[in-house]
Amino acid sequence: MRTDRTVLYLVVPCYNEEEVLEKTAAVLKDKMLRLMDAGKISSRSKILFVNDGSKDRTWQIICEHAHQERIFAGLCFSRNFGHQSAILAGMMAAREKADAVVTIDADLQQDIEALDKFLDSYESGCDIVYGVRNDRNTDGFLKKTTAGIFYKLMHVLGCKTITNHADYRLMSKKALGALSEYQETNLFLRGLIPTMGFQSDIVYFDVKEREAGQSKYSFKKMLTLAMDGITSMSTRPLQMIVALGILTFLVSLGIFVSCIWDWAHGKVVAGWTTTVASTCLIGGMTILSQGIIGEYIGKIYMESKHRPRYIVESMILREEDGEEVQ
Ligand code: UDP
Ligand code: MG
Numbered sequence: 001m002r003t004d005r006t007v008l009y010l011v012v013p014c015y016n017e018e019e020v021l022e023k024t025a026a027v028l029k030d031k032m033l034r035l036m037d038a039g040k041i042s043s044r045s046k047i048l049f050v051n052d053g054s055k056d057r058t059w060q061i062i063c064e065h066a067h068q069e070r071i072f073a074g075l076c077f078s079r080n081f082g083h084q085s086a087i088l089a090g091m092m093a094a095r096e097k098a099d100a101v102v103t104i105d106a107d108l109q110q111d112i113e114a115l116d117k118f119l120d121s122y123e124s125g126c127d128i129v130y131g132v133r134n135d136r137n138t139d140g141f142l143k144k145t146t147a148g149i150f151y152k153l154m155h156v157l158g159c160k161t162i163t164n165h166a167d168y169r170l171m172s173k174k175a176l177g178a179l180s181e182y183q184e185t186n187l188f189l190r191g192l193i194p195t196m197g198f199q200s201d202i203v204y205f206d207v208k209e210r211e212a213g214q215s216k217y218s219f220k221k222m223l224t225l226a227m228d229g230i231t232s233m234s235t236r237p238l239q240m241i242v243a244l245g246i247l248t249f250l251v252s253l254g255i256f257v258s259c260i261w262d263w264a265h266g267k268v269v270a271g272w273t274t275t276v277a278s279t280c281l282i283g284g285m286t287i288l289s290q291g292i293i294g295e296y297i298g299k300i301y302m303e304s305k306h307r308p309r310y311i312v313e314s315m316i317l318r319e320e321d322g323e324e325v326q
């Protein structure tokens with residue numbers, strides 16, 4: 001049971017969110033103030049916006065808010081590093097100062113009122129609380145279908161993802177300390193965090209329509225995230241290649257025996273079609289297998305470079321006892 005007032009940091013990744021950011025800042029601030037008044041969180045709690053290399057006025061809006069009110073803080077990347085890196089950077093920056101961090105999108109799709117339940121679970125001793133959406137009614141057909149296929153695929157591949165949980169999550173200082181030990185470049189937080197253990201809980205919340213602006217997850221970004229998720233969490237595709245090889249070998253053996261049988265009985269072996277079909281099949285499978293192996297080699301290559309996962313250009317965080325700008 002945790003009794004002291006929790007210093008809560010909300011980490012909000014932002015990529016070209018100028019249309020929605022003013023409203024988001026107001027809604028999040030209102031909620032944080034209500035939580036402070038109710039004695040649920042400390043007055044040192046903050047809302048930390050992470051500007052992921054936006055090309056619009058996002059960083060300017062963040063700066064204005066951070067300079068006007070101490071409840072707001074900002075962190076700015078040198079370029080776009082992606083949503084996963086943005087939330088990781090926010091969590092790592094917040095972990096020294098906060099008791100608990102909640103990551104939430106900038107578009108107000110995730111119900112902020114669920115914060116009370118997150119905090120209740122945290123106070124009762126949970127170190128990780130996963131937000132899980134009740135349904136996918138606000139998603140378009142393409143997103144709903146691809147997300148459904150992706151989560152099923154992840155289960156088939158043996159990854160412990162939590163279905164319909166997408167980075168709306170609370171983590172305690174202790175859990176963030178453990179996360180900081182993971183140094184991988186190929187980041188898929190919603191797959192990685194459930195493997196960490198700790199006492200955890202699930203909170204269900206309703207998803208709303210985006211308040212303003214367009215989705216910042218293009219189809220390409222979604223595909224990259226899915227590929228990162230699979231390659232970072234499972235090597236089962238490589239085992240599947242072995243299974244495919246064994247299957248092909250057994251089928252070829254059967255075809256070979258049948259050809260010998262035909263030859264022994266004086267039948268003419270059918271020629272062109274079978275040759276072309278089998279060549280194409282084997283060729284296709286070989287290229288596919290090489291592609292899968294290549295994906296993993298590419299990931300090993302990137303990991304071996306140990307490049308920084310993100311570059312922080314500047315940070316504004318004003319504490320009660322002075323200004324801190326990096
Ligand atoms: N985002 C980001 N970097 C990116 C893409 C998205 O920081 O390269 C942020 C975005 O600003 C938002 C969150 O990630 O706060 C989720 O993006 P979005 O709401 O567009 O995704 P969707 O809800 O459509 O899946
Ligand atoms: Mg969204």
